Amino acid sequence: MSLTIVLLFLVPLLATAGGQGEGEPASQNSDSPSTDTSDEAVLPPTLTYQQTPEVDVREDGEFRIVATTTQAGDITRILTAEVDDLVMTPLMGAGVDPHLYKPTEADISAMNRADLIVYSGLHLEGQFDRVLQALGERDTVIYALASPVKRQGFIIGSFDESGGRGSDDPHFWFDPRNWQVTVRDYAELLSETDPDNAAIYESNAEEYVGQLGLLYDWADMAMRSVPGTQRYLVTSHDGFQYFGAAFGWRMAAIQGISTEDEAGVGDIQKTVDFVIENEIPVLFVESSIPPNTIEAVLEAIRAAGHETRVGVREMYGDAMGEVGAFGGTYVGMIATNVLTVIQSFQEADVDVTIPEWPAELSPAPPEALRTY
Numbered sequence: 001m002s003l004t005i006v007l008l009f010l011v012p013l014l015a016t017a018g019g020q021g022e023g024e025p026a027s028q029n030s031d032s033p034s035t036d037t038s039d040e041a042v043l044p045p046t047l048t049y050q051q052t053p054e055v056d057v058r059e060d061g062e063f064r065i066v067a068t069t070t071q072a073g074d075i076t077r078i079l080t081a082e083v084d085d086l087v088m089t090p091l092m093g094a095g096v097d098p099h100l101y102k103p104t105e106a107d108i109s110a111m112n113r114a115d116l117i118v119y120s121g122l123h124l125e126g127q128f129d130r131v132l133q134a135l136g137e138r139d140t141v142i143y144a145l146a147s148p149v150k151r152q153g154f155i156i157g158s159f160d161e162s163g164g165r166g167s168d169d170p171h172f173w174f175d176p177r178n179w180q181v182t183v184r185d186y187a188e189l190l191s192e193t194d195p196d197n198a199a200i201y202e203s204n205a206e207e208y209v210g211q212l213g214l215l216y217d218w219a220d221m222a223m224r225s226v227p228g229t230q231r232y233l234v235t236s237h238d239g240f241q242y243f244g245a246a247f248g249w250r251m252a253a254i255q256g257i258s259t260e261d262e263a264g265v266g267d268i269q270k271t272v273d274f275v276i277e278n279e280i281p282v283l284f285v286e287s288s289i290p291p292n293t294i295e296a297v298l299e300a301i302r303a304a305g306h307e308t309r310v311g312v313r314e315m316y317g318d319a320m321g322e323v324g325a326f327g328g329t330y331v332g333m334i335a336t337n338v339l340t341v342i343q344s345f346q347e348a349d350v351d352v353t354i355p356e357w358p359a360e361l362s363p364a365p366p367e368a369l370r371t372y
């Protein structure tokens with residue numbers, strides 16, 4: 001695939017101004033190119049759970065789940081809390097780039113033993129297609145977290161004008177309202193496959209959907225405190241379309257949707273010109289991507305005599321932090337990114353508001369995140 005996709009901006013940034021209820025992701029209002037809602041283009045039929053065979057997942061007493069990404073591990077941990085004899089094996093660790101991650105032999109043998117495999121979907125896990133396809137032909141339930149969001153039409157098209165295989169942007173989880181859609185649907189799948197524990201899955205989901213609603217409202221208030229003309233999020237790869245769209249921001253990324261494409265010299269120059277032209281004060285680095293492209297941009301901007309800085313800390317891109325840490329939870333990952341954006345703009349003398357953290361929302365940001 002060529003080095004396409006550079007700075008294309010999702011200009012019509014969505015009339016999502018506050019007040020929208022849960023379950024109505026911003027992408028719904030987008031006039032982005034891909035509104036194709038057929039699953040076919042992105043998920044081979046064997047990979048949607050509706051087509052999976054009737055499986056007795058507790059044939060041997062244990063319910064074994066394998067989760068590919070850090071987000072898949074986190075949502076599974078939350079929805080299955082308090083369920084007995086359930087073993088969850090997460091495959092990717094903190095800071096791992098899922099576009100590039102190749103399943104190891106241990107991963108494949110865990111997947112072979114699993115009753116249920118949960119993955120993100122929309123080709124995020126680019127190296128898993130073949131093994132999932134093979135397992136889909138056996139009695140394994142395979143579930144793409146993206147599938148209910150795709151069915152509801154909330155998937156945004158990619159920046160890729162060539163219309164290549166990246167025509168659906170896979171980073172759907174970055175809008176907490178999309179994640180609510182996934183939580184409900186995944187809980188339903190768990191209830192169907194392990195009916196004895198259905199009441200637990202449903203009550204865990206109910207509780208978590210409420211938490212995500214609080215998170216969205218808090219994040220929205222913070223992100224919208226930056227004046228509209230200054231809401232540009234410049235990052236190294238294109239993982240933040242949904243994050244931006246959720247809160248009325250525009251995006252500029254040096255690299256395209258997948259990190260498999262490397263940024264070229266032309267891409268860097270276009271980014272430099274854009275940043276200077278729009279007087280963008282901050283550029284952001286992602287934890288799962290080497291920082292060299294952003295550094296090249298920054299150097300060129302400074303050489304041209306302009307002042308731009310990098311964010312006060314890295315943002316979580318496609319991978320969350322360590323399990324047990326604040327950034328190792330979905331709530332913590334979103335909150336960290338929001339605080340990083342807002343504090344970085346504050347540092348660049350933009351007037352912002354950081355709203356109080358809702359008392360009922362957990363985990364709460366640690367003290368270290370409140371300062372920078």
Ligand SMILES: [Zn+2]
Pocket residue numbers: 099171237238239257258259318
């Ligand atoms: Zn990505």
